[in-house]
Amino acid sequence: MTLASTLAKFLVILLSVYNVRASLVLDNLSDPLYAQAEPDAETGYETNVIFEAGLHYYQPRHVHISYGNSPTEMFVTWSTLSDPGSSIVEFGRGKLSDYRVNGSTTTFTDSGPYKLTQFIHRVTLENLEPGQPYMYHVGSDLGWSEIFFFRVMPNDTNWLPQVAVFGDLGSENAQSLTRLQEEVQMGMYDAIIHVGDFAYDMNTDNGLVGDSFMDQIQPIAGYVPYMTCPGNHENADNFAQYKNRFTMPGDTESMYFSFNMGPIHFISFSTEFYYFLNYGMSPLINQYYWLENDLKEATKPENRAIRPWIVTFGHRPMYCSNNNTDDCTYHETRVRVGVPFLHWFGLEDMFMQYGVDLTIWAHEHSYERMFPLYNRTVYNGSLEEPYRNPKALVHVTTGSAGCKERHDDFLDYMPRWTAFRSTDYGYSRLKVINNTHLYVEQVSDDKDGKVIDSFTLIRDHHEPYDIPIPPEPELDLRY
Ligand SMILES: [Fe+2]
Structure with missing residues (x-):
């Protein structure tokens, strides 16, 4: 150990005694305020330490919005390194000074060796005018963000929204990010849906990878609602990073919830409850009954008549034909048929x-698009038009937005229930055409934004599917 590093360590200890927080950056810095720390014993990362003696950081970062509990609400969430004592959004139709709302602040301490603390600010904007644009900034009298804009969703089931949908973006190798930033700011989307696995992982390097990810999505998420569900890469500390950084509707710490966009009822849920049983069975059970109640309510005739589309999103698929050992490569995935052996709480039948x-x-x-499917058997609407009045669930897996783990290849043959698949980096677009037609397409980032797949799901009647008596198992030695 050199004299400089010994002195640096001594300073760190001294500063912590006086409760002066140290934060970390990933870059090599030459400023004398920075000193090189030893590689962390747990993570192996060599991390630079910034001594913030006497400095406080009130500048808002990670600014993002999400739909609230009603169409006229919007949640605004951001982070600061120091506690400014208040969480304020100033916003308005023509000027920022129209409204000033104070929210809440929570302290979030990462569980890594440095126990880095940040302050998460949440404000609910209420009574917004449907369909109208607003400008806003966030912060406190100690520091303000730049100005952002959003448009409130029309409170109208004839509204035809378009959303971008993807999972597994990552902080490193976020291949689709630039195109998404461009398209969001060009006004292509009403919302973003991120189907789990955000930063790989948000808790990595004392939570700094999560910080970096939240910086990266701000150009998107500051302008359109960024709606989420948890993935396996958020599992650390019982999903603490995910729960603390996002604010979704409902009261389940963003783990499962539903929201409406015009004629669509979206349901977000955690597939991870089926896999991280070390956190207990009760979240899985609670979610299962919540899902059933939510579906019961959404499918009441009077509700489905005005909001016919029900779209669910969760991280781990029921089916896939990838060449790995993930659960979806097996016949009985947990999300589909329930927990092992007992087969309780499976969702395919529901x-x-x-x-x-x-x-x-x-x-x-x-990216993988399946034919209408139940119990590993295809139930097309017809041979010519599989997606016109399908007789079973339609599945799309869109986890190719980027991330440092790169691609998941496919088996070299296609199971008969797979309609189209691609390992290009990219993301999906979902567009409501009307009450009977829903359009989905897949954008390839590798092919410069080319649409490489599309289909229109047509349902003349949004009604339950008949659950077929399980057919004899197919004699298919390949799968
Ligand atoms: Fe994942």
Whole structure:
């Protein structure tokens, strides 16, 4: 150990005694305020330490919005390194000074060796005018963000929204990010849906990878609602990074919830409850019954008549044909048929019973569109038009947005239930055409934004599917 590093360590200890926080950056810095620390014993990362003696950081960062509990609400969330004592959004139709709302602040301490603390600010904007644009900035009298804009969703089931959908973006190798930033700011999307696995991982390097990711999505998420569900890469500390950094509707710490966009009822849920049983069974059970109640309500005739589309999204797919050992490569995935052996709380039957129109997944770093499917058997509408009045659930897996784990290749043959698949980096677009037609397309970032797949799901009647008596197992030695 050199004299300089010994002195640096001594300074760190001294400063912590006086409760002066040290924060970390990833770059090599030459400023004398920075000193090189030893590689962390747990992570092996060599991390530079900034001594912030006497300095406080009130500048808002990670600014993002999400839909609130009603169409006229919007949640605004951001982070500061120091506690400014208040969480304020100033916003308005023509000028920022129209409204000033104070929210809440929570302290979030990462569980890594440096126990880095940040302050998460949440404000609910209420009574917004449907369909109208607003400008806003966030912060406190100790520091303000730049100005952002958003448009409130029309409170109208005839509105035809378009959203971008993807999973597995990552902080490193976020291949689709630039195109998404461009398209969001050009006004192509009403919202973004990120189907789990955000930064790889948000808790890595004392949470700095999560910080970096939240910086990266701000050019998107500051302007359109960024709606989420948790993935396996968020599992550390019982999903603490995910729960603390995002603010979704409902009261489940963003783990499962639903929201409406015009004629679509979106349902976000955690597939991770099926896999991280070390955090207990009760979240899985609670979610299962919540899902059933939510579907029951959404499918009441009077509700489905005005909001016919039901689209679910969760991270790990029920089916996939990738060449790995993930659960979806096996016949009985947990999300589909329930927990091992007992087969409790499986969702395929429930989604069939309530006539879910489209199920969206990620996790596999690829794009795969399935034919209408139940119990590993195809139930097309017809041979010529599989997606016109399908007789079972339609699945799309879109987990190829980027990330440092790169692609997940496919098996060299295609199971008969797979309609199209690609390992190009990219993301999906979902567009409502009307109450009977829903359009989905896949954008290839590798091919400079080319649409490489599309299909239109047509349902003349949004009703439950008949659950077929399980057919004899197919004699298919390949799968
Ligand atoms: Fe994943």
